[in-house]
Amino acid sequence: MINKIIVSVLPYLPKKFVWIFSKRYISGESVGDALRVAYQLKEEGTRVTIDHLGEYISDLSQAKGVKEVYIDMIDRFEQAGLQATYSLKPSSFGLQIDSEVCFAHVREIVEKVHGCHSFVRIDMEDSSCVDAELELYRRLHELYPANVGIVIQAYLNRTPSDLEMLAKLHSKEHPVNVRLCKGIYVEPESIAIKDRKEINVHFMEALDFLFKNRIYVGIATHDRSLTSGAQELIQRYSLTDEDYEFQMLYGVTPELRKELLAAGHQMRVYVPFGKQWFGYSTRRLKENPRMAFYIIKALFYRG
Numbered sequence: 001m002i003n004k005i006i007v008s009v010l011p012y013l014p015k016k017f018v019w020i021f022s023k024r025y026i027s028g029e030s031v032g033d034a035l036r037v038a039y040q041l042k043e044e045g046t047r048v049t050i051d052h053l054g055e056y057i058s059d060l061s062q063a064k065g066v067k068e069v070y071i072d073m074i075d076r077f078e079q080a081g082l083q084a085t086y087s088l089k090p091s092s093f094g095l096q097i098d099s100e101v102c103f104a105h106v107r108e109i110v111e112k113v114h115g116c117h118s119f120v121r122i123d124m125e126d127s128s129c130v131d132a133e134l135e136l137y138r139r140l141h142e143l144y145p146a147n148v149g150i151v152i153q154a155y156l157n158r159t160p161s162d163l164e165m166l167a168k169l170h171s172k173e174h175p176v177n178v179r180l181c182k183g184i185y186v187e188p189e190s191i192a193i194k195d196r197k198e199i200n201v202h203f204m205e206a207l208d209f210l211f212k213n214r215i216y217v218g219i220a221t222h223d224r225s226l227t228s229g230a231q232e233l234i235q236r237y238s239l240t241d242e243d244y245e246f247q248m249l250y251g252v253t254p255e256l257r258k259e260l261l262a263a264g265h266q267m268r269v270y271v272p273f274g275k276q277w278f279g280y281s282t283r284r285l286k287e288n289p290r291m292a293f294y295i296i297k298a299l300f301y302r303g
């Protein structure tokens with residue numbers, strides 16, 4: 001109830017006030033801010049994936065501008081000699097308006113990272129996008145297998161069959177690369193698991209499947225029971241850095257991140273930046289009011 005009230009008043013509060021809550025999770029408005037955070041994380045031995053905030057454009061002409069931001073960002077990281085990968089949301093390239101236009105823009109970005117031996121991760125959005133995003137991945141993977149990856153959400157009922165499909169695409173020459181997460185969108189019960197314990201069981205089953213099939217996994221979670229379970233599987237299958245990395249969101253559970261680094265695991269942090277941070281933060285909160293709790297908790301921790 002309190003979460004819902006906070007979520008409903010947030011959009012009416014001054015931007016500066018909301019920034020007090022959001023700055024822990026967002027590097028800033030510019031590529032320069034993302035570079036600054038990437039340098040800080042590099043100091044502690046953490047890799048980064050950079051995300052330009054934005055989604056669901058209403059007009060295709062906006063997609064070109066988003067692509068230009070990505071191309072410029074890749075150039076800036078290259079010039080700085082800073083290794084990074086890039087995460088993107090296909091809806092911000094017009095996926096649901098014209099999937100061919102979206103494909104052309106994302107292909108240009110993947111071609112660019114191919115030229116500098118880097119990597120693009122296609123984030124997974126809500127269930128209305130899953131088929132189109134898997135298809136986008138399949139087409140790009142055929143062209144640039146080493147430079148593009150996809151995300152799988154453990155909470156979806158369809159996940160085991162999507163994993164089977166990905167395993168069929170996977171080979172030594174055309175390696176598949178998956179980020180495994182729980183899933184952040186509020187989905188109907190008919191297609192997604194709601195019980196948090198059950199989601200964890202499905203997460204571990206998916207992880208086991210990916211490891212058994214020697215598919216590279218970005219294990220994206222801040223849930224200690226999952227990072228512990230993952231470490232057991234890593235030992236059981238004698239896996240190395242070639243097989244997996246842990247991934248976390250910027251500003252979330254830094255202590256757990258440092259523990260995993262100290263235990264010798266590779267870690268990548270998802271670093272968002274962009275002028276749309278205000279709309280992005282308040283929309284995310286509206287979608288999932290539970291997040292308001294995290295934000296408040298973070299404030300008290302800091303205090």
Ligand SMILES: Cc1cc2nc3c(=O)[nH]c(=O)nc-3n(C[C@H](O)[C@H](O)[C@H](O)COP(=O)(O)OP(=O)(O)OC[C@H]3O[C@@H](n4cnc5c(N)ncnc54)[C@H](O)[C@@H]3O)c2cc1C
Pocket residue numbers: 122123124125151153179181182183184185220221222223224247248249252253269270291294295298
């Ligand atoms: C690198 C990365 C990329 C992701 N990409 C996608 C994607 O493409 N598509 C998608 O649907 N989802 C994505 N997610 C989100 C993911 O699906 C989960 O919703 C999110 O990570 C929370 O789940 P959890 O596994 O951390 O477990 P939870 O049980 O939700 O969290 C475990 C603990 O972590 C802490 N915590 C978690 N989130 C926060 C937060 N925001 N602020 C403060 N504390 C927090 C809390 O202490 C909590 O108890 C991504 C997550 C990560 C880490």
